Structures are given as structure tokens and as C-alpha cells.
Amino acid sequence: MSGEKLPSRTEDFSEWYNQLVLRADLADYAPVRGCMIIKPYGWTLWENIQQALDRRFKATGHVNAGFPMFIPKSFLDREKEHVEGFSPELAVVTIGGGEELEEPLVVRPTSETIIGYAYSKWIKSYRDLPVLINLWNSVVRWELRTKLFLRTAEFWWQEGHTAHATYEEAEAETLQMLNVYEDFALNEAALPVVKGLKTESEKFAGALKSYTIEAMMGDTKALQSGTSHNLGQNFARAFNIQYLDRNNELQYCWTTSWGLSTRIIGAIIMTHGDDQGLILPPHLAPWQVVIVPIFRNDAEQGPVLAAVEQVKAELLGAGLRVKVDDRDTVSPGFKFNDWEMRGVPLRIEIGPKDVETGTVALARRDRPGKAGKSSVPQTGIASHVAEALMEIQAALFERALAFRKANTYEPKNYAEFKEVVEKGWARVWWAGSREDEARIKEETKATVRCLPLEQPDGEGICFYTGRPTRQQAIFARAY
């Protein structure tokens, strides 16, 4: 239940976020450092995200499977970059059943290695390919600095793992799943994202190439919201994932992996939320509509509740997710604020006046106060509501896109860069090295978020090295 006002977004974005997560009833802190409890309201949101993604995975030919949470420690050691990337943040089990284990088990930080083990057993022939498997699970990375949803020691996600006969097929799969993530972000979460390639220093440990979707949060920082990796033959060689091709020659497979996590909930919060609380995109909201009945006495109660039931039934009949807030211990005003905190896209108020006139009061969450309120007839309520939800879904996306555009700059030199990167994203011509990246990060806190897939024609002058280049990069401070 919500108390009073949140800290304002502009004054203390971080504290605004922390309090909002708790007060919107999404999650709570766990007794174990860095871990989170996702509460039913937050989990329902995650379930809706899962469904929207799972639908897309199935439509592109993938199937789900379950893989163990424990991985022999030696598996991690087999791929050099992979172990270097993950060993600092592994949780390791050394005792089982009261006995010291012969070989320590790591709690999976990601499943590439145990997938490698399984695929090497399963794949013998080109006829076995491709293998297209997805896992819904949680993974553990011993993070030092944590924040609910954005970075926790355990988080929930999906990880897709595929194996292919050729580089081209693996690359096509990697890009296909990046596009699936983009489609999900745009059309379900209402998040504008930039698709791009990670630089060498930012790519996944063990990957050949990592692609990302990057989103701008309400404080203009960037958040990597999903990643898709072309793993080349790195894991195939480490785990002997081999097949006989049509010419009876032994070949290593080309594998991919791609993941999107509960972090996306953080992205939704930080992109759409306002000082009143959360604003959820209608496609994903646990409740799309909340109905608040209003009455002063027994005489008014009967007719009001009858109208509420009638409206609820029509909305349910139209396939909408509807909640009637029938609590009699709090006032309507309290309920308005409470559901605004939780981000329900639409509120319907039904009181004696509405019963009299055959209307309801409709309030849009994306337009606070009177501006978002209108009176609509009870007749045909379902189509009114459905239309309003569509408008909100579109408006949230447009607003976020406009915000990103307004806060994306094109500095021409390092002096300009330093200035703009304090207040937004920098899209720049870029021909720098790994060392240049490190120096820029040291001096400005900004990192290369990605090399966008959509590049302009022609060439320009690198803002840092002064060299001519055909490539642009996006730099930003990031979560």
C-alpha cells in the first residue's frame, strides 16, 4: 500500500526508482544480500512479458527445455574468454549432503557451457541441425553493487541457445532474435530501442559478436535491454560440438545465444514512470483497467455496484484484464493514488452521478489529473476502453521516442562530446581503438553503447581521433 508522495524524478531519480519499485508492489528485498523477491504484481508483469516473448520464440521455430542449475566447475574453464569474464562473479557449491564434493559445482551464471556439453552429445549429423532451444530460468552472478531489477545477484530471464551448420545461418539467427527483441520492445513494452553491435571491449565473454538493443531511461542513461550473440565456433571447439556434413567431413558447429531478463522491468519503470508512480504499457499491464466504485450510503451502493458489475462483465467479455477495487477501508481518493502508483493504464470511476446519466468517468494514466479524464457512455464501454488502451500504448512509445530524440546529440569534437554526454546520448563518427574507449570512459564515464546497425551513407570525421570514418557509434553513461 502506498504512503505519501514519491521523491521527484528530476531531483533524485535513483531514490524515485528505489521507492517506486517497493510501493508499486513489484518487488521487495530478500534476506540474502543482492537478491530480490518479486511480488505477485511484479511477477504477473513478468509473466505477460514471458508470454509475449515465448509466442515470438515459438513462431520462429524454437522449443523450450529445462537445464540444471549446477554446472561442473571445469566446464566454465574450457572457454578462455568465458571463464575470464565470469569467474569473479561465480557462486560455487563445494558441499553436498554434508560431504565435500569431488568437483565444485558452480551455480549457473549462464548456460553456454552445459549447453555445449549436451549439444556435443546430441549433434552428430548435418541432419540434426539446426538445434533451436530456449530456457526460462534464473541465473546467479555475484554482483557487488545491486539495484532491484537492474542488477541483482540472482535474476530471471530466458536464454536461447542454437547450433547451426554455417556461419551465415548462425549470423542470421543472431540477427533474427535481435529483431524479435526489437519487435517486443516496440510493440509490447513501448520502448524505443537502438539495435547495434557491441565493441570488442563490451561484447559477451566468449562471443564472436554481440548485438544489443539499447534504450534511453528517464534520466537519459542507457540500458542494455536485450542481447544476441553470435558465438562463432568458440564454444563448439571448447565442447566438441561437431557434425558430419554432406561430404562426410567433420565440422564444428556455429552457435548462438540470446537473452532478455527481468531487467526489462527496470527499463519499463525508468522509461514510462512519472512522479505519481509507475505507468505500464497496456499490452503488458497485469491489470489494464481498474474500476473504482463510489457511493455514500446503502441506497447508492446497490445501483452503483450493479453498474460496476455490468461494466466489468462487458470488459471481461472483450478479453480485457480488469480489476474492481471493492475495498471498503479506504476512500476513492486513496484508491486513485494507489492505482496510479501501480501504473494501471486506465481507471474507471462509477458513482451515483454516472448511474443517473448512464456514463462512467474514464481516467488515462499517461495524462495526469483532469486532462486525462473524460465521461463516456456505459453503452459500448468495451470499445471505448479498447480504443483508449491502444491510444495509451501508442502515446507511451511516442513520448519515449521524442524524449530520446530530444536528448541525443551529435558532437563534432571531444570538447562538445564531454558537454553533451553529461546530459544525454552522443551519436558520433567513430574510428577509435579499444584504448581510446577506455580513456574516454575514464574521463567521462561514458561508454560505447553500440555501433548502430542503421548507419548513414557517406563518411565523417571521428570526433576523437580526427580520422575519416564511415562508422557511427552511440556513447552514453549506462546502467
Added chain:
RNA sequence: CGGGGCGUGGCUCAGCUUGGCUAGAGCACUCGGUUCGGGACUGAGAGGUCGGCGGUUCAAAUCCGCCCGCCCCGACCA
């Protein structure tokens, strides 16, 4: 892991400097009455080994030591 801050009913905190009597307040909670179209009012009630352990003292929430935990800021990451 380095720097800073904080641990007192469920939550936010006061009390600690200068040790002492029954450890307080607001919010939340329970029961009753009046309310109800933007965070209601009122009366009664319930709820605390003062983060833990040890020390000093006739006496510790208060002073000392050690430990634990959480939050914020920095190096690594979805």
C-alpha cells in the same frame, strides 16, 4: 573490495552529546462511530530481547571493543 552514512514496534524517525525512574511520536494495523467524485475524521486498543556478542558501571538504547547487516558513492556486469 575502497570511501561515506545508518541500524530503536511493520515503516519513518526522536531519545544517545551530559548513563538513572514506565523507551516516545507520526504513519500503518485491530475494534467502534461518522465519512466516501483526488491520499477522511474521531475514540479505544494491540505491538519493542533498542542489529548481535562482549566489556565498563550499583545502573547501558545511551560509554568502550569486536562482529553482522543495509543504503549511497567509486572499480566489474543482463
